[in-house]
Every structure is written in structure tokens, then in C-alpha cells.
Amino acid sequence: MDHHMSEDMDMDMNKGPFMWMWFHTKPQDTVLFSTWNITNAGTMVWACILVAVAGVILEAIKFTRRVIQKNQPNSKKESYFSRLLSTKHFLQTFLFFVQLGFSYCLMLIFMTFSIWLGLAVVIGLSIGFLIFGGKSE
Template sequence: MEMSFQTGLNTVILFDGWKTHDWQGIVGSMIGITLMAAIYEGLKNYREHLYVSASLARLGDRKEPSLFSGVHILQTFLQMIQIVISYFLMLIFMTYNVWLCVAIVLGGAIGYWLFAWQRISTDITECCN
């Protein structure tokens, strides 16, 4: 199998049941993938918001962080969802279908635009988006 970008309409996306055969399938998939990438950015920024809020609350109350706090358990659950979505997006990108790759980039940009405009910190060490 060649590993080069292509613009074909016949693509299997993640599962055998998610296949495209025409422009309607590609456009519908692009919309779903764009939403998935935007949700990924939203989750990432929401987790950061939870972290900052919990850190400020601990500073005010002078409490030690707890492994079993509700906020930490929620952040852990959201991290699991974020990991799944990030690997799905990576695998979709690895179809090398130009239209689907554009949808991922566009969704990431839309998600960042919607959710990161009030971002408190900039983590320059963040990798693997």
C-alpha cells in the first residue's frame, strides 16, 4: 500500500462500517471529523480550566491535593476520552485522504478559536497535540 496523500472518495474511516464511496460520504465524514477535532480542543481546554480552578481553590483553602478528589477523578475521566479522540484523529489522518486531513486541521482550528480565546497559560511543552 502506498503511503501518499490522495483525494479519492473510497475510504474506510476507523471501522469497516464507516466507509465513503461518494462526495456525500466524504462531506458528511468531514463534518463529523471537524466536530470531533473541535471537541478534542474543547476537552483539552476544559481540563486546563478545571486544573487552574482547582489549583486556585487549593491555594485559597490551603488544602493538599487529593488523589480521590472529585475534580481529579473528573479530569482523569476526561483525559481518557481525550486520549481516545486523539488516537482516532491520528488514525483518520493516517488514511492520507486530503479531505479528511483538512477536516482535522479545520476542526482543530475552530476548536482552538472557540475554546482557547480566554486561555490562561500557554504550555509550550505540549506535544502530540
């Protein structure tokens, strides 16, 4: 490989977007959007904090859905369609939509193969489970 070609490739890698196919510890990542580039330790710390908070929020959403489900009356008199069209069911459906979005975003963040971002996902979800993961009864 030509020496100049190698330098050009190195320069391109320093501009981003960064995509790794193996686990790494370097603070060079592009997260979810082409504009969310991690280029140094400081931006990595902030990204990890944000990702961990997203994990806690995801567990809070799951907890909220469980509470709503528990508080929903189990009336046999109510028809399937009236339960389906109830306000609580629409709220649960919206929360499920948000939960899926958060879940897939966290999965994609883990798939950056950054050890630090992966740990942030796991730590955030674990803290969320610690706070919200108990039985809702």
C-alpha cells in the same frame, strides 16, 4: 500480470475496505471501522463534517480540563492523596481519557492519507482552538 487477475483486483478495490499509503483525493476510504466506508463525494462531505466536529469537541475537552485545573484550590494544607482522590481530579482524569481517545482517533483518521479527511482534522482543531484556545483566565 494476467488481465483477469487485474480485473479481480480492481473489483476488490471497489468493494473496500480501502487503504492508501499515499495522500490522495479520491473518495474511497475506510475510516476507523470496517463499516465506515466512504464511497462517493456525499459520504466524504458527511465524514469531513463529523471529523471537524470531533476536532472542535477535542479542543472543548482540553479547555474544560484547563478551567477545572485553574479553579482547583492550591491549598498546601491538603495532602497529595486527598487531592489525588478528589472528585475534580477524577473528573479531569476521565476528561483526559476521552481527550486521548479523541486525539488518537483523529490521528488515525489523518493517517487514511485522504487530503479531505486530513483537512477536516486540521480545520476542526483550528476552529476549536479559535473558540476555546484562548487563556481560560
